[in-house]
Amino acid sequence: MAYEDYDIADFIQDKDFQQWVLEPDGRSEAFWADWLADHPEKKGTVAQARRGVQQLAGEVEHLSQTDIDALWQRILDNRGRVRSLKHQRRWSTRTLLRIAAVFVGIMAITFLIKQQLDQNTKGPMAPPIIVDNQITPGTDRATLTLEDGTEVALEKGRVYQTPNVSSNGEELVYVSSRAEPQNRNPQPATNTLTIPRGGQFFIILADGTKVWLNSESQLRYPVAFTDGEAREVELVYGEAYFEVSPSTEHKGSHFKVLSPRAQSRGNNQIVEVLGTQFNIRAYADEPVIYTTLVEGKVALAHDGKTEDLLPDQQFRYDVENRSGTLSTVNVYDVVAWRQGVFSFEHATLEDIMDVLERWYDMEVTFGDDRLPSVEYSGSINKRYQIEEILRALIGTETIRTYEIHGNRVILK
Known part of the structure; x- marks a missing residue:
């Protein structure tokens, strides 16, 4: 498989990519600089994969050599393609367990950061x-609500097709529309995509913006956009990862994500972008809205104030107290959900x-x-x-x- 076809997981598993991230030299730096110059659309994917490799290689307390050998044997028994990783370096506990989780499916929370229970008071183990x-694990499924209230169930194996939208049960794709304002309905129809608990879904909006929606989420959006005018969608609740179609492809149209959760309390949060990648988490049962920038730049407006976010920064907006804080975070932890x-x-x-x-x-x-x-x-x-x-x-x-x-x- 060529690098241009890689996703984040593919890059993380690639031995040469790992070598460049962990032990770069002049040759690898030159190769990846040239490759990224030729494939600018992959910069965000490569940046996330780099952070993933760096996190996997984080130094913590080591397992015993016996435990390391046993874990590697389990990994190799399940998937031989990670064999080349074993002899690269002495991997840490976190590295081994996270490799096991990503490549094999092994549950990696075995690495315990902090134990707050008294070992003498837990009592003996008991059979479950x-x-x-x-x-059961979640699957690709959602409900599409049309302008007239009609509901369409979307799930694997079920095809849905209209002149302006289609779905194979795993994604929803709207037909690209770039009509001039005078030829466009000033108020295009609005659709709503609702993801239940135990679900997830991927959607491509009419402007080409890609959105990954996590479980228990809802997105409201127009079925068409007018070039030169603001492109507005609403993350009603839940979590979504946005890869926004650049404004340069839509006569300067900015892309805005509204947060009705804040508006319902007399507040307001609007994320405005030109073309970038970011994650918003705004669950109804959580008091904070988390906006995390992966690539590019966004302007986040709230309560008459504006915050400019840079990559790896997260803005936490407390809906009740109408206050927010900006901090640097490990983006991999925030967005790994969309990579499985x-x-x-x-x-x-x-x-x-x-x-x-x-x-x-x-x-x-x-x-x-x-x-x-x-x-x-x-x-x-x-x-x-x-x-x-x-x-x-x-x-x-x-x-x-x-x-x-x-x-x-x-x-x-």
Whole structure:
């Protein structure tokens, strides 16, 4: 496969790419500089892959050599293509576990950042109790609501086709429309795409902007845009990754993402861009809206103020207090979800379970009030079955056991 066909995961797995990121020399620097100059559309993908490799190689406490050999054997037994990684360097605990998660599907939260439980009070392990396990990983599915209120179910294997939009059940693609303003309906129809718990979906808007929507999200947007006029969409709630079609291709039209959650409280947050990549997380049950810039530049307006974000920066807007803070973050952790991985850094077990609840469409409760605050770093492959994840948690000796009743999970 040629580099121009690579996605983030492909770059992370490539031995020459890893060598350039971790141990660059004049030859590799020159090659990648020339290649990126010839393929500017790949700059964002390469930047995210670089951060992924760098994070995988983060230095932490090492496993014993016996554990390293056992883990590598498990990786190699499952997928021989990562064999070339083994002898590159002495990988750290985090590296090995995250490689296992990304390449094999092994649950990588085994690397425990912080253990807040008293080992002497947890009690002995107990066998799990499983009663009618109905929990499965999420899939590509969504509901499209048309202007007249008609609802169309989108899912794998189901085709939907109209003159201006089509879907193969895994993505929704609108026909590109660039009519002049005088030939365009001044108020084009508006569609709404709703992603349920246990779902995800990809959409290409009429202007060519690409949007990845996470579980329990809703996007409202016009079916056509007018060149020269603002292109506005609404992330009603949930999480979305935007790869915006440049304004230079639309007679200078800026792209704006409105956040109705803030507006409903008398506030206002508008993300305005010319052409860039960014992630917005605005779940209804969370008090903060997170806007993270991956590539380019955005202007974020709120309460009469404007914040200019640069790559790797995140703006956290507190909806209730109408206040915000700007900080530098590890973008890989924020956007890994769209590449099939949930990545966490110093996340509490409660926060991790909030994410998994949406993806697996389940309800999690804690049988021990000390468990929610335990912190982890690591990655979870989204294809993993819930019982495999829970068994990995038992392996950390954080929880003694778990119960599954239908779509409910109890951690003890």
